[in-house]
Amino acid sequence: MTVANDLILDVEQVRKEFPILARQVHDGKPLIYLDSAATSQTPQAVIDTLDDYYHRYNANIHRGLHTLSEEATGAYEHARDTVREFINAESIREVIFTRGTTEAINLVVHSWGRSQLKAGDEVMISYMEHHSNIVPWQMLANELGVTLKVIPVDERGVLDLDAYEHMFTERTRLVAVAHVSNALGTINPIKQLARIAHDKGALILVDGAQAVPHQRVDVADLDADFYAFSGHKMYGPTGVGVLYGKAELLEAMPPWQGGGEMIKTVSFDQGTTYAELPHKFEAGTPAIAEVIALERAIRWLTGLHFELVNDWEHRLLEHATERMLAIDGMRIIGQAPEKSGVISFLVDGAHAQDIGLLIDQFGVAIRTGNHCAQPLLHSFGVDATCRASFGVYNTLEEVDQFVDALNRVLVMVR
Numbered sequence: 001m002t003v004a005n006d007l008i009l010d011v012e013q014v015r016k017e018f019p020i021l022a023r024q025v026h027d028g029k030p031l032i033y034l035d036s037a038a039t040s041q042t043p044q045a046v047i048d049t050l051d052d053y054y055h056r057y058n059a060n061i062h063r064g065l066h067t068l069s070e071e072a073t074g075a076y077e078h079a080r081d082t083v084r085e086f087i088n089a090e091s092i093r094e095v096i097f098t099r100g101t102t103e104a105i106n107l108v109v110h111s112w113g114r115s116q117l118k119a120g121d122e123v124m125i126s127y128m129e130h131h132s133n134i135v136p137w138q139m140l141a142n143e144l145g146v147t148l149k150v151i152p153v154d155e156r157g158v159l160d161l162d163a164y165e166h167m168f169t170e171r172t173r174l175v176a177v178a179h180v181s182n183a184l185g186t187i188n189p190i191k192q193l194a195r196i197a198h199d200k201g202a203l204i205l206v207d208g209a210q211a212v213p214h215q216r217v218d219v220a221d222l223d224a225d226f227y228a229f230s231g232h233k234m235y236g237p238t239g240v241g242v243l244y245g246k247a248e249l250l251e252a253m254p255p256w257q258g259g260g261e262m263i264k265t266v267s268f269d270q271g272t273t274y275a276e277l278p279h280k281f282e283a284g285t286p287a288i289a290e291v292i293a294l295e296r297a298i299r300w301l302t303g304l305h306f307e308l309v310n311d312w313e314h315r316l317l318e319h320a321t322e323r324m325l326a327i328d329g330m331r332i333i334g335q336a337p338e339k340s341g342v343i344s345f346l347v348d349g350a351h352a353q354d355i356g357l358l359i360d361q362f363g364v365a366i367r368t369g370n371h372c373a374q375p376l377l378h379s380f381g382v383d384a385t386c387r388a389s390f391g392v393y394n395t396l397e398e399v400d401q402f403v404d405a406l407n408r409v410l411v412m413v414r
């Protein structure tokens, strides 16, 4: 749905839906939460959905004929269809529930990777990957003798597309790349990356953890072969995520975890046969309440309209960038032209850790450290940065209060 040009997000109304935003920390300081890239806060509607599940119909799914089990199964499978529609997947068979992005990527590594890759094959990742899109591939590469190639990133934090195109060989089987970088905010041109990968005969896995909360994602339009994301970064609960995969790929892949739910028949004499998609990849009791609440989060987020979410977060990013660059000695790491609401920064003469600890005393929650992207930070010659990241509920006043607090902290430490 399109919305009128002059509409802007009613952020005060949005804030009222997040009880946690009324919290105070450190002797009555209002909480200024600028760590949504790590985990977003949860609207009342999602909290209520979890509460309602445990109050009224908590039961294991797919196994029982009793009323509660039928209700829980119905709600769980309904959520799958909502996810399908949300990302524009063709079929619910292509939507696998996981514990999060990390588990979704591990599923591809262990099932697709282990069954499809041979020694000498190549997998391409980028310098800006989160560790969860590096380490599983390294583990598999060591085990199978697969070569891991790394797409370089320039000084603005933009992927080097020229290098990318020239890194393919006839042994390149898959590209695994973030849609949006958690440490830099860079939005990668996934459609273009996918087209190039497909032209070269490779598949593409997209880590969408930082994209899905902020922009409309259409897996068909992107032509992603696999797409992974987490519930807890998109105003949903922890412990749940999604792996989208094209049906023909998932069908050819073996299960990676064995157990209940994922089988058709189990026999000691005749072996075991596996369930159809998507259940083949969902061994054991899943995060039932969380899946159902994820559906609620999707409805809540899409109800805001992504155009408005996008515009608002862009305003926050621009205002914060402008005010921060006015600070003496400020270095913003990651200045890509296409950027999401993430600002990684360092200030001359101040340790990132000190800034993070002291600014917390003013009620401001930012993140400091390597953001699970050590290779990326090292390529910028640093070990750690401070990172402010925005959600739909942040305001321009909060940005000002953050920058004012930062200035006061810098007086203390420099």
Ligand code: 7TS
Pocket (backbone or CB within 6 Å): 037, 038, 039, 099, 100, 101, 102, 103, 130, 132, 133, 178, 180, 181, 182, 183, 207, 209, 210, 230, 371, 372
């Ligand atoms: N990929 C990206 C791009 C991420 O930002 C994260 C988490 C993950 C994968 C892993 O997601 P999980 O839900 O499976 O843990 N990123 C962050 C962060 O930036 N700070 O804390 C977690």
